[in-house]
Amino acid sequence: MTQIRSVVLGCGSYLPERVVTNAELAARIDTSDEWIVQRTGIRERHIADDDEFTSHLAIKAARAALAHARLDPQAIDLIVLATSTPDNTFPATAVAVQHGLGINHGAAFDLQAVCSGFVFALATADNFLRTGAYKRALVIGAETFSRILDWNDRGTCVLFGDGAGAIVLEAQTQPGKTSDSGVLTTHLRSDGRHKAKLFVDGGPSSTRTVGHLRMEGKEVFKHAVGMITDVIVDAFNATGITAEDINWFIPHQANKRIIDASAHKLHIAPQKVVLTVDKHGNTSAASIPLALSVAVKDGRVKKGDLLLLEAMGGGFTWGSALVRW
Numbered sequence: 001m002t003q004i005r006s007v008v009l010g011c012g013s014y015l016p017e018r019v020v021t022n023a024e025l026a027a028r029i030d031t032s033d034e035w036i037v038q039r040t041g042i043r044e045r046h047i048a049d050d051d052e053f054t055s056h057l058a059i060k061a062a063r064a065a066l067a068h069a070r071l072d073p074q075a076i077d078l079i080v081l082a083t084s085t086p087d088n089t090f091p092a093t094a095v096a097v098q099h100g101l102g103i104n105h106g107a108a109f110d111l112q113a114v115c116s117g118f119v120f121a122l123a124t125a126d127n128f129l130r131t132g133a134y135k136r137a138l139v140i141g142a143e144t145f146s147r148i149l150d151w152n153d154r155g156t157c158v159l160f161g162d163g164a165g166a167i168v169l170e171a172q173t174q175p176g177k178t179s180d181s182g183v184l185t186t187h188l189r190s191d192g193r194h195k196a197k198l199f200v201d202g203g204p205s206s207t208r209t210v211g212h213l214r215m216e217g218k219e220v221f222k223h224a225v226g227m228i229t230d231v232i233v234d235a236f237n238a239t240g241i242t243a244e245d246i247n248w249f250i251p252h253q254a255n256k257r258i259i260d261a262s263a264h265k266l267h268i269a270p271q272k273v274v275l276t277v278d279k280h281g282n283t284s285a286a287s288i289p290l291a292l293s294v295a296v297k298d299g300r301v302k303k304g305d306l307l308l309l310e311a312m313g314g315g316f317t318w319g320s321a322l323v324r325w
């Protein structure tokens, strides 16, 4: 039976110009390139200028995605922007992006699921498109995590970076098979019992400040692989798709050891894993569309390829998506 699917028309990304290497961090705090690379796989990250906001990064990524899709911004009637580092407490950064793109119809809103934000935003947009409520959506992950880092805390500040990525989705009628183009399935989970393991120690209602990121790294690591692989198995069970069918595994880029262990547990071959954590660090909600854009640009991802996306982050939240390019 035919089915409406959210088909990907294009993707794009933007990284701030300034690159900060591990060596540069080691000159400022008690760390080393060797420690950071061995524990995380990160070698460098991009950091936004003081006058460069999350919305600015998002607008550049959105423009790139629209150009890749060969689409005028006016064709977009839904913007879902995942971020934990909005320009302001309100209005939503998505509204600034909407305005920056010259769009004043449809709806635009932010979504907060920390590092899982892009998968949550993709699932949200997909559900709106499949009901027929909207026709074309921009799904954006954009972050300036550098603003909420405690630059004296070596356990966290070496891990994160800034950036933005976006995709354009269009509702299209498809045959209703797993060979269809577009989003085939999404699976979202959260469990607030873990909320104190990775959080920001400030907020408008509690401290009236922005706060800094705090993390029990070992605790996050302990739960990550199990949660990630469980929610991917949910996606496999829902579709009958297996690890062998996957062309590209495009995980949230938090830590190479988490990615390697997840791929290993799922029997996904290392050559199918898209890795950008070395160059981008953990850009939270932006990391999946940033990695996707790299793999599309360099020609790895081709029309018809089956992509497996996953993320896990603060909350904890975690999720997976299967998307045919």
Ligand code: ACO
Binding pocket: 030, 031, 032, 035, 036, 039, 040, 115, 154, 155, 156, 158, 159, 198, 215, 216, 217, 218, 219, 220, 221, 224, 252, 254, 255, 282, 312, 313, 314
């Ligand atoms: N440089 C040098 N030494 C450091 C650094 C650093 N940047 N950071 C911590 N250390 C030290 C610690 O002080 C500690 O020293 P001690 O033994 O003298 O007390 C030692 O290294 C070991 O510290 P641990 O925190 O136990 O190190 P661990 O091996 O757990 O690695 C890490 C830390 C990399 C954060 C790891 O726990 C991890 O990857 N966790 C997952 C967290 C993650 O990826 N979070 C991202 C957000 S969540 C997400 O997106 C999935």
